[in-house]
Amino acid sequence: MAGKRSREPGELESQVLRILRGFDGPVGARDIQALFEEPRPAYTSLLTILDRLRVKGLVAREELSPRKVRFSALQTSEEHASDAMLGVLGEVDDRRAVLLRFAGNLDDADVAFLRDALAAKRK
Structure with a gap:
């Protein structure tokens, strides 16, 4: 059974973009997750959101190794x-x-x- 939604639709994408824009360069999903207040989104949810933002052309994905992936906002x-x-x-x-x-x-x-x-x- 799905949990109770704690954010409005699109709010998590907006929050992730706001966090990414606060960094000078690429950053990992765990670093993004650490900047959320409770309830923090699940790591896998963040990866899904980051991939959706990448598909929309709003986020760049940089794969340094299979386990080390960094993300950055493409626009202010x-x-x-x-x-x-x-x-x-x-x-x-x-x-x-x-x-x-x-x-x-x-x-x-x-x-x-x-x-x-x-x-x-x-x-």
């Missing part, structure tokens, strides 16, 4: 968010409507920042 959280936003824009029929809705939800500081960034890009 900012790069991932940017790619996700661009991906969504590529999937919709009315790109302008999405951009207008997005821009309408930004606060004044974000609008000013984007305005300055766009002006600098035009130069």
Whole structure:
């Protein structure tokens, strides 16, 4: 019988990516597991999640030997968010409507920042 789910769907993937992005280089699954609070995910669950993230193109797997495997994030959280936003824009029929809705939800500081960034890009 399966145990009670302690995390929301996708939450473990997000946590693993957040942990990986905190390292400067490749790291082993046991090191990742050690950084979780209780209840810690099982080692085999982490390996499954890491493989799913690898298939999605978010994690690199480096096999030093059959028993020594290291993982690293392929993108920063900012790069991932940017790619996700661009991906969504590529999937919709009315790109302008999405951009207008997005821009309408930004606060004044974000609008000013984007305005300055766009002006600098035009130069």
